Amino acid sequence: MAVQLDRVRRVFNNTHVVIAGMDLRIDTGEFLAVLGPSGCGKSTLLRMIAQLAEPDSGQIRTEPDGERFQTAFVFQDAHLLPWRDVLDNAALPLELMGESKARRDEKARAALDQVGLHDALDRYPAQLSGGMRMRVSLARALVTEPRLLLLDEPFAALDEITRFHLDVQLRELWQRRGMTVIFVTHSVSEAAFLANRAVVLARSGGAIKLDRILELPAVRNNELRGDPRLGQEMRLLLGAIEE
Numbered sequence: 001m002a003v004q005l006d007r008v009r010r011v012f013n014n015t016h017v018v019i020a021g022m023d024l025r026i027d028t029g030e031f032l033a034v035l036g037p038s039g040c041g042k043s044t045l046l047r048m049i050a051q052l053a054e055p056d057s058g059q060i061r062t063e064p065d066g067e068r069f070q071t072a073f074v075f076q077d078a079h080l081l082p083w084r085d086v087l088d089n090a091a092l093p094l095e096l097m098g099e100s101k102a103r104r105d106e107k108a109r110a111a112l113d114q115v116g117l118h119d120a121l122d123r124y125p126a127q128l129s130g131g132m133r134m135r136v137s138l139a140r141a142l143v144t145e146p147r148l149l150l151l152d153e154p155f156a157a158l159d160e161i162t163r164f165h166l167d168v169q170l171r172e173l174w175q176r177r178g179m180t181v182i183f184v185t186h187s188v189s190e191a192a193f194l195a196n197r198a199v200v201l202a203r204s205g206g207a208i209k210l211d212r213i214l215e216l217p218a219v220r221n222n223e224l225r226g227d228p229r230l231g232q233e234m235r236l237l238l239g240a241i242e243e
């Protein structure tokens, strides 16, 4: 088990029940997509899993082995520091952890290599495209070798071609690293393409309308985009959203 939610409830302003009592278990190594319309509580849920916010009642447990457990969070905006170059942006979490310059440069280089940014190390954020900035953000999340990676609509602001590339890259990273991934999106096609399991949330109250293991091949590449099996999964997810 990586994450377990028991009867989790979150209310804003005493009256606005965003999540009314959610039970959800996410196993180690899963790639879970959390899908639902804007405002349904996806970010609220993810922030609680990241322990950036607390539920009003109920319980969220993350992997029992507290010491080795590590979480990284990727937001829709890359949140890079404009006065730092790519290498120093990616190395930031290690700096905060007190690692030596040599160690953190080595690890940041390796992470940037994995997202295809090895030849942009000394560029500054203003000199990067939106897709490259998001790659730096991903690399920065990966430098600490998290076992749980939480992503909140990370590619939503990018153009479709860039998003397609990043989808494939993220899948490969997940396969290589064996981490648990929770990916929040409002895109049916992105959820189906990326995930092994998808959870669809109701428009209000955070009820789980569908919890499904996707019947798709393990290797996801752009050929799959036109595959009828992907279309079938998308129809099922969309049906649950519109129900």
Ligand SMILES: Nc1ncnc2c1ncn2[C@@H]1O[C@H](COP(=O)(O)OP(=O)(O)O)[C@@H](O)[C@H]1O
Residues within 6 Å of the ligand: 012, 013, 018, 036, 037, 038, 039, 040, 041, 042, 043, 044, 045
């Ligand atoms: N800090 C907050 N205070 C009050 N209301 C909030 C707060 N955060 C989120 N909400 C409300 O909770 C609902 C769910 O928000 P959110 O989790 O951001 O949805 P999603 O990420 O699915 O778009 C929305 O109606 C939003 O306005």
Ligand SMILES: [Mg+2]
Residues within 6 Å of the ligand: 042, 043, 044, 152
């Ligand atoms: Mg959100």
